[in-house]
Amino acid sequence: MVRAPYIDKNGTKKGAWSEDEDCKLKAYIETYGHRNWRELPKLAGLSRCGKSCRLRWVNYLRPNVKRGNFTKDEEDLIIKLHKDLGRKWAVIATKLPGRSDNEIKNHWHTHLRKRAQHNYSYPQKESSQNHESDEEKSHVIKLSNLKEKDEAEILLAMLSSTTQSTEANVKQASTSGTSDSYGEAVNSEYSSLLSSNNDSFNDFWTQPFLPDTYSNAHDDYYKSSIDLHNQNCFSYYDHDDGFIMVDDFLWSSMEFSGFL
DNA sequence: AATTCACGCAACCGCTGTTCG
DNA sequence: GCGAACAGCGGTTGCGTGAAT
Numbered sequence A: 001m002v003r004a005p006y007i008d009k010n011g012t013k014k015g016a017w018s019e020d021e022d023c024k025l026k027a028y029i030e031t032y033g034h035r036n037w038r039e040l041p042k043l044a045g046l047s048r049c050g051k052s053c054r055l056r057w058v059n060y061l062r063p064n065v066k067r068g069n070f071t072k073d074e075e076d077l078i079i080k081l082h083k084d085l086g087r088k089w090a091v092i093a094t095k096l097p098g099r100s101d102n103e104i105k106n107h108w109h110t111h112l113r114k115r116a117q118h119n120y121s122y123p124q125k126e127s128s129q130n131h132e133s134d135e136e137k138s139h140v141i142k143l144s145n146l147k148e149k150d151e152a153e154i155l156l157a158m159l160s161s162t163t164q165s166t167e168a169n170v171k172q173a174s175t176s177g178t179s180d181s182y183g184e185a186v187n188s189e190y191s192s193l194l195s196s197n198n199d200s201f202n203d204f205w206t207q208p209f210l211p212d213t214y215s216n217a218h219d220d221y222y223k224s225s226i227d228l229h230n231q232n233c234f235s236y237y238d239h240d241d242g243f244i245m246v247d248d249f250l251w252s253s254m255e256f257s258g259f260l
Numbered sequence B: 001a002a003t004t005c006a007c008g009c010a011a012c013c014g015c016t017g018t019t020c021g
Numbered sequence C: 001g002c003g004a005a006c007a008g009c010g011g012t013t014g015c016g017t018g019a020a021t
Helices: A019-032 A040-044 A050-061 A071-087 A089-094 A101-121 A150-162 A164-174 A179-195 A198-202 A249-256
Strands: A140-142 A225-228 A231-238 A242-247
Touching: A019 A040, A019 A050, A040 A050, A040 A179, A050 A164, A071 A089, A089 A101
Parallel strands: none
Antiparallel strands: A140 A242, A225 A231, A231 A242
16 A cells, blocks of 8 residues: 655665654654754654655644544535635645645545536436446546547547648548557647647646637636547546546536536 | 456655745 | 745655456
8 A cells, every 4th residue: 555665875764654663753743842854853763854754743643633534524625625725735634623635635536526526517416426327427538548549539629629620631641540640640730730829839838728719708618529439529628637528418417507 | 366457545756935044 | 135944735656455357
């Protein structure tokens, strides 16, 4: 579950903490406090860096730290605070006594992010939020789970909403049909598109890719229809997950529920 | 039974803001 | 006012575990 202990080139111990180390750290802080994390490991007789000691203390050793499963109330609060505050885990942690920012962050990424997404998608679904059926799951297609060629097709569709000539150009350039040439063709077309508009290129790495048809009225989301493998899909942009592909059924649900 | 895959989580890393000399 | 040191934060990684094949 955790990284195996090892000594780095500076002689600092890394990886999982032993019981003995925990005892030393806890005993030292309970006696002397932690005014200087950098000096603390030396004084406490540990071969750790200050950062590592601080993290261990904050997440596991400090008094009143709560372990184990999150309650429904805690989860609801995290979802609400995340909606209001964004990824300010340290601030969120102050509202959940006994929970560390790291623990909340991990719990969000492994459990709540998906749940929050589905809650928005199926707001009135007979309180079966943790028991989504396979049918429901099939309505969401995460870009990162798609194969390269799928991604290339989606990228193409997005590009084609900006320039009608792009798709034709790429398809012509990739008549050999291999995925490599297909990808190269997409990259080539994409590069030329970007270099033709230096203003938008400046923001390329920091802003989500949005076509010129993107409307400010939809702050985070925009609709782009894509025929992917005979399934009519739509896409929207999510700050956490990037581009999300959904089929027309889910898109309708999301529109109906006010998510979009 | 063996292997592969996905998930969960503890811990690390790098960046930013704050404090101090 | 400036730079160094430090603390804290958020993103990412590594690996154990259980489920799926």
